[in-house]
Amino acid sequence: MSAVAERFKIRHRLPPARWPTREEAARARLFQPARIGPIVAEQRSWVPAMVPWRATDDGFVTDEVLAWYARFAEGRPGVLVVEATGIRDIASGPLLRIGDDRFVPGLRRLVETVRDRSDGRTRLFIQAIDFVSVRRRPEPEKFFRRFLDVDAPLRRRLAEATGNTVWFDAPESAVRERLVGAERTLIDGVLDDRQRESLDYGYRERIWDTHLPHIRELPRVLPGLFAEAGRRAREAGFDGIELHYAHAYTMSSFLSRLNTRDDGYGGSREDRVRLPLEVLRAVRDRVGADYVVGIRYLGDDVVAGGSDVRDAAWFGTRFAEAGVDYLSVSKGGRFEDAKQPRVGEAVYPYTGRSGYECMPTVLSDERGPFGRNVPLAARIRRAVREAGYETPIVTSGGIGTFEQAEEILERGEADFVGAARQSLADPDWFRKVRLGYGHLVRRCEFTNYCEGLDQQHKQVTCKLWDRVDVDAPGVRLARDGKRRLAPPSWTPPKADAP
Numbered sequence: 001m002s003a004v005a006e007r008f009k010i011r012h013r014l015p016p017a018r019w020p021t022r023e024e025a026a027r028a029r030l031f032q033p034a035r036i037g038p039i040v041a042e043q044r045s046w047v048p049a050m051v052p053w054r055a056t057d058d059g060f061v062t063d064e065v066l067a068w069y070a071r072f073a074e075g076r077p078g079v080l081v082v083e084a085t086g087i088r089d090i091a092s093g094p095l096l097r098i099g100d101d102r103f104v105p106g107l108r109r110l111v112e113t114v115r116d117r118s119d120g121r122t123r124l125f126i127q128a129i130d131f132v133s134v135r136r137r138p139e140p141e142k143f144f145r146r147f148l149d150v151d152a153p154l155r156r157r158l159a160e161a162t163g164n165t166v167w168f169d170a171p172e173s174a175v176r177e178r179l180v181g182a183e184r185t186l187i188d189g190v191l192d193d194r195q196r197e198s199l200d201y202g203y204r205e206r207i208w209d210t211h212l213p214h215i216r217e218l219p220r221v222l223p224g225l226f227a228e229a230g231r232r233a234r235e236a237g238f239d240g241i242e243l244h245y246a247h248a249y250t251m252s253s254f255l256s257r258l259n260t261r262d263d264g265y266g267g268s269r270e271d272r273v274r275l276p277l278e279v280l281r282a283v284r285d286r287v288g289a290d291y292v293v294g295i296r297y298l299g300d301d302v303v304a305g306g307s308d309v310r311d312a313a314w315f316g317t318r319f320a321e322a323g324v325d326y327l328s329v330s331k332g333g334r335f336e337d338a339k340q341p342r343v344g345e346a347v348y349p350y351t352g353r354s355g356y357e358c359m360p361t362v363l364s365d366e367r368g369p370f371g372r373n374v375p376l377a378a379r380i381r382r383a384v385r386e387a388g389y390e391t392p393i394v395t396s397g398g399i400g401t402f403e404q405a406e407e408i409l410e411r412g413e414a415d416f417v418g419a420a421r422q423s424l425a426d427p428d429w430f431r432k433v434r435l436g437y438g439h440l441v442r443r444c445e446f447t448n449y450c451e452g453l454d455q456q457h458k459q460v461t462c463k464l465w466d467r468v469d470v471d472a473p474g475v476r477l478a479r480d481g482k483r484r485l486a487p488p489s490w491t492p493p494k495a496d497a498p
Helices: 002-007 022-027 063-074 101-117 140-147 152-162 172-179 184-190 193-200 218-236 250-255 274-287 309-321 353-358 374-386 402-410 421-425 429-434 449-455
Strands: 034-036 039-041 045-047 079-086 123-129 240-245 292-298 326-330 393-395 416-418
Touching: 022 429, 063 079, 063 101, 101 123, 101 218, 123 218, 123 292, 140 172, 140 193, 152 172, 152 184, 172 184, 184 193, 218 240, 218 250, 218 274, 240 250, 240 274, 250 274, 250 292, 274 292, 274 309, 292 309, 309 326, 309 374, 326 374, 374 393, 402 416, 421 429
Parallel strands: 045 079, 045 416, 079 123, 123 240, 240 292, 292 326, 326 393, 393 416
Antiparallel strands: 034 039
16 A cells, blocks of 8 residues: 555554444334335344455355354344455466356355354355456566567667667567666667566556457456356345446446447447446346345446446436445555566555545545545436436445444435444444444454455455454464464444344
């Protein structure tokens, strides 16, 4: 987060919190039931998807995955969304997958675990994601010897930069050897923008790289892949599926103004939303009208040339018109402004300004981080309502107190309030507040300790509990043997057990 720290100098204190009595909480909007398409959530509290890096390397549910979601379920939020889950049957590290029927039994165990631990009170959705290739930043020598495409334009630039026409016909090995260890001014003069990026950041595909056959075919392939993910989600017993159209990934890139595809799936808003609508329809056709299909998407890309809230409001009305059951609004988290990774690491889309806006911290500007992204959800909700649709809107980002959540609902800025980091800090916080024990809530400090672990693909924990009672019986430890994988349990007095 160093690039952000240079911009933001103000360290904000956590806002004061007034916790309601049990009687006040019972009357609060946050704890009232609300409809989501064909189902009803018991309350308007929401835990958004977080990737904890607890799956196997081939995408299967593990005991640690079950324990992670069981712990959130014990807090009995209205809705719990399972992490971004890959729709393709391809290697993607310790990220859950739903790209083949062999993953369904494990996912079914996950559903059963949440049902049991929440006493059937929590609605469970699974987030489905697609992504294109992103490679680690290479050693420069390896890049020039193995990865660089030595084509005619590169030979021409090398000849011009050196004033030597021999490079037009020199053996490819000689061209590569000339660039290994060359001074940076020569490298910058010879490589084009994408080649320099591949050298300095690692190779990254774009969805507008239509010269690549598999990228060109995305509109033909993705609706079926997402639809099959929806079928498997239903078979596994989830209450619904959330289509991941946010951040740095495939579907978000189709929606972005940066999308310059010229095949009818890029350029204008109408063309940029075409594939996201086709995916939505394909999933709906496969799962039926009596199954929840939601969308998580960006209210603002927060990168130069990207989409903003005007686009998001327009997209939101199109999704509502097409019958989506809810819209969950996020912000930023793009590759375009990410900081340079170290050699051997992949670029991480939450390190630049857009990443900060996705997960704002206590080190901020004068506006501060708390509820910073709520206005995006409010603008989208207003547009959707003005178009005549009652589609529920979910907001999130820097929300960690009952009063924050309640005021958002009172003002009509959203219909559900999501809290990822606060729920990680204390999975019981919604339950504690509802039962009148708000003073016991372990409050997130919004330092993004958890996000730092995620960036390194380490098992995600929270600094407020991961070193607490690590020697207690039955405590599972992270791979480093130093951090516990789940927060301490909390049991309300028997009289308050519901």
